Amino acid sequence: MKLIILENYSQASEWAAKYIRNRIVQFGPGPGRFFTLGLPTGLPRDHPESYHSFMWNNFFKHIDISPENVHILDGNAPDLQAECDAFEEKIKAAGGIELFVGGIGPDGHIAFNEPGSSLVSRTRVKTLAMDTILANARFFDGDLSKVPTMALTVGVGTVMDAREVMILITGAHKAFALYKAIEDGVNHMWTVSAFQQHPNTVFVCDEDATLELKVKTVKYFKGLMLVHNKLVEPLYSMKEMGAERNQSKKPYSD
Amino acid sequence: MPSNKSVSDAPIVQFTNCRILRDHQLQREDLWVREGKILNPEKLFFDEKGSADVQLDCKDSIIAPGFIDVQINGGFGVDFSLATDDFKSGIDLVSQKILSHGVTSFCPTLVTSPPSVYHQVLPQITVRNGGAHGAGILGAHLEGPFISKEKKGAHPEHCLRTFEAGAFQDLLATYGSLDCVQIVTLAPEMRRSSEVIQELTKRGICVSLGHSVANLSQAEEAVQHGATFITHLFNAMLPFHHRDPGIVGLLTSDKIPAGRRVFYGMISDGIHTNPAALRIAHRAHPKGLVLVTDAIAGMGLAPGRHTLGQQVVEIDGLNTYIAGTKTLSGSVATMDTCVRHFQEATGCSVETALEAASLHPAQLLGIEHKKGTLNYDSDADFLMLNDNLYVQATYIAGEEVWRQDASGM
Numbered sequence: 048m049k050l051i052i053l054e055n056y057s058q059a060s061e062w063a064a065k066y067i068r069n070r071i072v073q074f075g076p077g078p079g080r081f082f083t084l085g086l087p088t089g090l091p092r093d094h095p096e097s098y099h100s101f102m103w104n105n106f107f108k109h110i111d112i113s114p115e116n117v118h119i120l121d122g123n124a125p126d127l128q129a130e131c132d133a134f135e136e137k138i139k140a141a142g143g144i145e146l147f148v149g150g151i152g153p154d155g156h157i158a159f160n161e162p163g164s165s166l167v168s169r170t171r172v173k174t175l176a177m178d179t180i181l182a183n184a185r186f187f188d189g190d191l192s193k194v195p196t197m198a199l200t201v202g203v204g205t206v207m208d209a210r211e212v213m214i215l216i217t218g219a220h221k222a223f224a225l226y227k228a229i230e231d232g233v234n235h236m237w238t239v240s241a242f243q244q245h246p247n248t249v250f251v252c253d254e255d256a257t258l259e260l261k262v263k264t265v266k267y268f269k270g271l272m273l274v275h276n277k278l279v280e281p282l283y284s285m286k287e288m289g290a291e292r293n294q295s296k297k298p299y300s301d
Numbered sequence: 302m303p304s305n306k307s308v309s310d311a312p313i314v315q316f317t318n319c320r321i322l323r324d325h326q327l328q329r330e331d332l333w334v335r336e337g338k339i340l341n342p343e344k345l346f347f348d349e350k351g352s353a354d355v356q357l358d359c360k361d362s363i364i365a366p367g368f369i370d371v372q373i374n375g376g377f378g379v380d381f382s383l384a385t386d387d388f389k390s391g392i393d394l395v396s397q398k399i400l401s402h403g404v405t406s407f408c409p410t411l412v413t414s415p416p417s418v419y420h421q422v423l424p425q426i427t428v429r430n431g432g433a434h435g436a437g438i439l440g441a442h443l444e445g446p447f448i449s450k451e452k453k454g455a456h457p458e459h460c461l462r463t464f465e466a467g468a469f470q471d472l473l474a475t476y477g478s479l480d481c482v483q484i485v486t487l488a489p490e491m492r493r494s495s496e497v498i499q500e501l502t503k504r505g506i507c508v509s510l511g512h513s514v515a516n517l518s519q520a521e522e523a524v525q526h527g528a529t530f531i532t533h534l535f536n537a538m539l540p541f542h543h544r545d546p547g548i549v550g551l552l553t554s555d556k557i558p559a560g561r562r563v564f565y566g567m568i569s570d571g572i573h574t575n576p577a578a579l580r581i582a583h584r585a586h587p588k589g590l591v592l593v594t595d596a597i598a599g600m601g602l603a604p605g606r607h608t609l610g611q612q613v614v615e616i617d618g619l620n621t622y623i624a625g626t627k628t629l630s631g632s633v634a635t636m637d638t639c640v641r642h643f644q645e646a647t648g649c650s651v652e653t654a655l656e657a658a659s660l661h662p663a664q665l666l667g668i669e670h671k672k673g674t675l676n677y678d679s680d681a682d683f684l685m686l687n688d689n690l691y692v693q694a695t696y697i698a699g700e701e702v703w704r705q706d707a708s709g710m
Contacts (some may be wrong), residue, residue: 103343108331114350 048229048243050268051251051275056217063148063215063251065279070146070211072283081116083138085147085209087158088120088200120170120199131170131199144209151216154178155224155237159200162236168202203241211247214239219255226259308349311336314699315353319685321364322655323675332364334681337698341677359685362693365655366673367405367682368636369662371484372442372532372566372593374410374609376600381409382610384421392426396435398601400703402635403658403692405682406437406672408483410595412610413445413456420477428481431682431697439666440483443476444532447487447497448512452537455623455630456512457611465492469500482506483666486532488513489523502527507666509566510548512537517550524557530665531565533595534582535574536629552586564665566593567657569643570634572619576646583647591665592639592658597621597631641690651690 053059067084076082088098099119107117118137124130138144154162154176161176175183180194187193206212216225228239229250242248257265316332323330333340333353345351375381377398379391392409399407409426411419423441431437446462453461464471473479485501486509487494498508510523511532516539520528531538531548539547546553551563567590569579583590594600599607599616606615606624609631613624616633623630634642636658644654663673671680681699684692695703 099347100343103346107346108342114346114352117346119347 049249049271049275050229050264051249052257052265052269052272053251053253055253059215059217059251059253062279063213065282066213066249066251067146067148069279069283072285072287074145081141082146083141083144085138085144085149085201085206087149088198120201122195122199127172127199131172134170134199134201135205138205138208144206146211146213147206147209148213148215149206151214151221151224151228151239152179152182153220153224155227155239157203157206157214157239157241159198160203160238162238164203164235164238166233166235166238166241167204167207169205170199170201172197173200203238207241207245211249212242212245213249213251214242216250216252216256218253219258221252221256222258222260225250225252225256230260230264308351309336312354313340313345313351314355314357315342316357316359316364319359319362319364321675322366322652325652325656327363327652332675332683334699337681337700339675339677339679339681344677362685362687363651363655363690364675365684365686366659366663366675366679367436367684367695367697368403368592368640368658369439369666369673370399370404370407370594370596370636370658371439371530371591371662371665372410372444373399373404373407373596374412374631375598376596378598378602378607380598380608380610381422382411382414382418383608384418388422388425392438393435396431396438399436399636400695400697401692401705403637403640403684403686403695404436405431405684405695405697406439408439408442410442410444413448413453413460414610415460416475416477418610419443419475423476423478423481426481428483431702433697433700433702435702437682437697438481439668440481442484442486442509443482444486445512446475447472447485447491447494448537449488449490449514451514452488452512452539454512454537455609455612455614455628460611463491464494464497468493468496472497472501479504479506484509484530486511486530488515489528490515490519494523495526498523498526498528505667510538510551513548514539516545516547517554520548520551521554521556524551524554524561524563529561529564530591531563533568533573533593534565535578536568549582552582552589562589562664564589564591564661566591566595567643568593568595568632568634569639569646570594570619570632571642571646573629573632579643580647583649587649587653589661590657591661592636592643594634594636594639595631596633596635600633600635602633637690637692644690651688654690655686 051062053062071082074082120134121130149157151157159173174197183194184191227237233240233243313335320327321330321332333342376395379395426441428440429438445456446460447464450461462475484507489510490513501508507530508528509530509532510520510528541549557563569592597609604616606613614621614630615624619634621630621633622628640654640658660673663669682697685694686692693705694701
């Protein structure tokens with residue numbers, strides 16, 4: 048695991064963005080060679096604040112992605128389990144997920160893999176924990192009865208199959224979950240802990256999120272920042288051709 | 302390029318690097334157009350899996366809905382109140398020339414005229430969409446002859462009429478046909494005006510109060526019967542008085558029926574209204590302000606003498622008077638000049654100034670679902686402007702119909 052500790056939310060976001068950019072550029076995507084970016088799922092389609100609107104406004108409209116290369120789990124599909132199975136097939140067809148980027152909930156969940164989710168689970172229909180329902184109530188005028196109680200989600204096992212996993216954790220309310228994720232054992236009550244068994248994980252967090260960690264842990268990883276910062280400097284660009292890109296160092300694994 | 306065939310084969314144009322006026326704000330968003338309408342890119346992306354066929358860089362321009370001029374009497378030597386043999390080519394000329402002022406739709410206006418003029422001219426005015434040939438015609442604005450003698454302004458006294466004998470039938474006989482009439486200006490204090498207002502409103506014609514000595518309660522009664530507009534506020538009406546605000550009092554009246562809004566035209570050329578008065582009106586009722594040019598035949602021409610209906614007028618700079626008098630008679634300001642002057646005089650935001658010439662006239666005429674905004678599925682009539690609100694290009698139904706060339710013509 049690489050634990051990257053930045054001062055605040057903005058710096059953590061920027062570091063993560065630069066890292067993802069460098070990863071994409073170094074991968075050298077092209078026609079037929081997809082850099083498959085995995086992201087966790089969200090709200091149902093027909094809600095005005097739907098995940099589709101969120102993704103469009105915050106991501107897709109700013110980049111030149113072809114619509115056929117976007118795959119979002121459809122919560123309105125007639126056969127939900129078939130939709131989930133098809134999603135797993137699409138991931139395989141695209142060559143597997145190159146990089147999965149996600150956050151964690153205060154209860155340590157990754158995507159909608161709530162406490163108790165199997166650590167080898169696949170994409171499926173999942174019931175939501177009360178914490179998650181409460182957190183989503185703001186999208187439904189605070190009316191708890193309107194919040195969906197189930198969601199389609201990628202499984203823990205699905206994310207473990209990704210070649211690299213990046214988890215973004217900011218804020219003091221996530222501190223305990225981060226502690227459980229990296230300093231305690233692998234436990235299905237804190238599903239993010241599963242990534243202790245993944246060969247290539249990056250946790251990007253801000254100071255507040257480290258509040259429940261041992262001082263020893265924090266000092267150790269802060270000491271490694273000089274080395275870790277080489278992953279984001281220099282910042283590569285798709286326009287650079289030939290030699291310079293080939294010489295760039297591949298991100299190392301630990 | 303991926304196929305956009307699921308809904309339509311028509312090309313999709315994406316205008317990038319621009320700031321668009323949407324939801325009353327200038328936002329950094331791209332504008333998408335297909336088949337003459339504003340397209341929703343999110344639906345295109347997820348539902349149709351489509352993308353743009355053409356991308357145009359707008360070089361950081363402001364994109365605003367096209368201006369709508371609901372009071373324009375002519376221009377470039379053409380007078381809409383004159384029944385000439387080449388009337389049709391006259392209206393075509395004006396509609397083509399005003400594209401450079403940012404006007405994409407307009408209401409050709411006729412001042413008080415004898416019935417023969419209405420009978421000859423009105424059948425030659427057809428409601429039509431705009432395009433490369435010129436701005437769209439929304440319908441005629443008939444300003445008079447049912448107006449007050451005391452406030453006739455530049456209108457010829459011998460043509461003034463009343464409808465106290467036959468009410469609506471008198472009006473219909475005078476005009477001949479109301480087929481493509483969009484707005485009628487009348488004086489509500491005239492006897493039987495309520496019946497006339499109700500009849501006109503029933504036919505979807507916007508009734509405007511103007512050239513009148515009505516007091517506030519007469520004006521309020523007219524509004525209750527259906528009137529929704531005030532023709533060039535302050536001009537040709539009783540001045541505001543603190544114990545009887547007259548028509549001006551409609552801006553803050555509490556007798557307006559629920560759910561309705563009274564709009565008022567303002568000629569913000571710096572001459573018809575003192576900037577302080579413009580500010581008072583704007584601050585009292587900002588959402589009702591509609592910019593109009595009230596332009597006459599001399600607009601766009603050199604100073605000198607020109608006709609306005611049955612009268613002769615004299616242009617001197619931006620001032621237009623009845624020849625030999627000091628009575629103002631229409632203006633020679635262009636719509637974009639009015640927008641800029643309005644913005645400077647009131648210090649309002651760019652968004653407010655632009656909406657006064659686009660959204661508000663569309664709302665007045667009840668057409669804001671397709672004109673006056675850049676909302677999805679609206680007609681793609683829009684302008685590219687620079688930060689000083691000078692029009693750089695005009696588009697109608699998604700096609701460029703005018704562009705500022707390097708020589709500034």
